[in-house]
Amino acid sequence: MDDSDQEPDIxxxxxxxxxxxxxxxxxxxxxxxxxxxxxxxxxxxxxxxEPMSLDxxxxxxxxxKSTVSTxxxxxxxxxxxxxxxxxxxxxxxxxxxxxxxxxxxxEFLRRxxxxxxxxxxxxxxxxxxxxxxxxxxxxxxxLEKIRQLRRMYDRSxxxxxxxxxxxxxxxxxLLERLRRD
Amino acid sequence: MDDSDQEPDIxxxxxxxxxxxxxxxxxxxxxxxxxxxxxxxxxxxxxxxEPMSLDxxxxxxxxxKSTVSTxxxxxxxxxxxxxxxxxxxxxxxxxxxxxxxxxxxxEFLRRxxxxxxxxxxxxxxxxxxxxxxxxxxxxxxxLEKIRQLRRMYDRSxxxxxxxxxxxxxxxxxLLERLRRD
DNA sequence: TGATATATTCGGCATTATCCGAATATACTG
DNA sequence: CAGTATATTCGGATAATGCCGAATATATCA
Numbered sequence: 001m002d003d004s005d006q007e008p009d010i011x012x013x014x015x016x017x018x019x020x021x022x023x024x025x026x027x028x029x030x031x032x033x034x035x036x037x038x039x040x041x042x043x044x045x046x047x048x049x050e051p052m053s054l055d056x057x058x059x060x061x062x063x064x065k066s067t068v069s070t071x072x073x074x075x076x077x078x079x080x081x082x083x084x085x086x087x088x089x090x091x092x093x094x095x096x097x098x099x100x101x102x103x104x105x106x107e108f109l110r111r112x113x114x115x116x117x118x119x120x121x122x123x124x125x126x127x128x129x130x131x132x133x134x135x136x137x138x139x140x141x142x143l144e145k146i147r148q149l150r151r152m153y154d155r156s157x158x159x160x161x162x163x164x165x166x167x168x169x170x171x172x173x174l175l176e177r178l179r180r181d
Numbered sequence: 182m183d184d185s186d187q188e189p190d191i192x193x194x195x196x197x198x199x200x201x202x203x204x205x206x207x208x209x210x211x212x213x214x215x216x217x218x219x220x221x222x223x224x225x226x227x228x229x230x231e232p233m234s235l236d237x238x239x240x241x242x243x244x245x246k247s248t249v250s251t252x253x254x255x256x257x258x259x260x261x262x263x264x265x266x267x268x269x270x271x272x273x274x275x276x277x278x279x280x281x282x283x284x285x286x287x288e289f290l291r292r293x294x295x296x297x298x299x300x301x302x303x304x305x306x307x308x309x310x311x312x313x314x315x316x317x318x319x320x321x322x323x324l325e326k327i328r329q330l331r332r333m334y335d336r337s338x339x340x341x342x343x344x345x346x347x348x349x350x351x352x353x354x355l356l357e358r359l360r361r362d
Numbered sequence: 363t364g365a366t367a368t369a370t371t372c373g374g375c376a377t378t379a380t381c382c383g384a385a386t387a388t389a390c391t392g
Numbered sequence: 393c394a395g396t397a398t399a400t401t402c403g404g405a406t407a408a409t410g411c412c413g414a415a416t417a418t419a420t421c422a
Contacts, residue, residue, distance in 0.1 A: 014320050017311035024304035031297045033214035047323060064382045069400060091389045091398050116212045123205035130198035136191050142198060142228060162356045174359050175343045245412045250370060272368050272419045
């Protein structure tokens with residue numbers, strides 16, 4: 001007699017538990033501007049004991065292979081999943097979930113935010129050059145606003161530099177100190 | 182003889198400078214998952230000396246009033262703009278840009294992220310209940326993963342609490358210390 | 363309350379995003 | 393290098409979003 005005879009609802013309860021978390025991950029994906037399918041695919045990898053292949057994911061998710069393929073590429077760019085190859089498995093790609101969201105966030109800062117900040121700063125500098133030396137009240141007021149924004153972006157830049165080079169533990173300890181102060 | 186005779190390109194240079202910044206703001210909006218129009222509308226407010234009415238914004242942006250109206254509501258929810266009424270102006274609403282992105286970020290943490298974290302934690306707890314006491318290897322492994330995630334979300338929660346209650350200056354000072362350590 | 367100025371909502375059209383299956387490209391193996 | 397297993401790309405169907413103008417709702421003031 002096997003498990004399911006002995007305790008007929010084990011599988012169902014396990015299934016329910018996972019489904020609960022997968023749903024939450026779909027919602028989370030939505031909040032951060034990703035499509036729900038990404039949340040579900042991430043969740044499947046999150047619960048996997050071993051890296052999953054594209055075909056594994058296709059089977060479990062019931063999405064088309066093309067869908068899973070592009071999703072994996074996006075999730076990889078976001079550092080939410082990692083791609084590995086396994087010796088002896090040929091071209092086959094395997095994916096696993098990154099479970100430490102802090103490093104995911106750090107990578108987002110490094111790649112997306114940092115790039116936004118840099119291009120904004122370049123634009124602000126160009127705008128400043130256009131206005132510099134203009135004998136015009138309106139121009140002076142614009143200039144002041146632009147410089148203020150530029151200062152804020154400078155501070156953001158250093159903040160990003162610090163955040164992307166600190167472990168979460170280090171940061172958490174420091175913030176703990178802040179709370180007590 | 183007026184300004185434009187004396188220095189014919191003042192207006193154009195001012196225009197160019199603003200357009201440079203507005204473009205950058207449209208790109209930034211895109212990066213953070215908003216539509217470009219939001220970036221432009223925010224930019225118009227950013228440069229305004231005084232609060233602007235819906236009709237002002239319609240005129241300057243050349244979007245339809247309905248578009249501007251819904252955009253203002255969204256930007257308001259994100260705390261990127263503030264709505265004010267002006268005594269003696271009746272029902273008319275006036276908008277101004279929030280120039281401190283740190284408070285914008287704080288509000289986003291408070292409203293969106295905090296909510297995501299809370300519902301995820303609730304889901305994780307429900308999932309844990311489903312699995313608790315199950316005599317099943319797979320269930321135990323799932324349980325361990327869920328608990329690990331739960332611990333991470335707990336830490337996130339306190340991090341959010343701290344971040345949403347500290348001024349940028351305070352935080353920046355602290356992080357400066359971190360850098361030197 | 364009625365008149366007026368303003369804001370919001372709604373249906374529709376155009377654009378974009380998602381997802382699919384088929385076709386193509388790519389990497390590995392013998 | 394041919395053959396095979398795998399991944400990616402592409403065109404098309406469907407759903408979602410952005411934007412509009414007209415219709416409706418709401419707030420203020422006489």
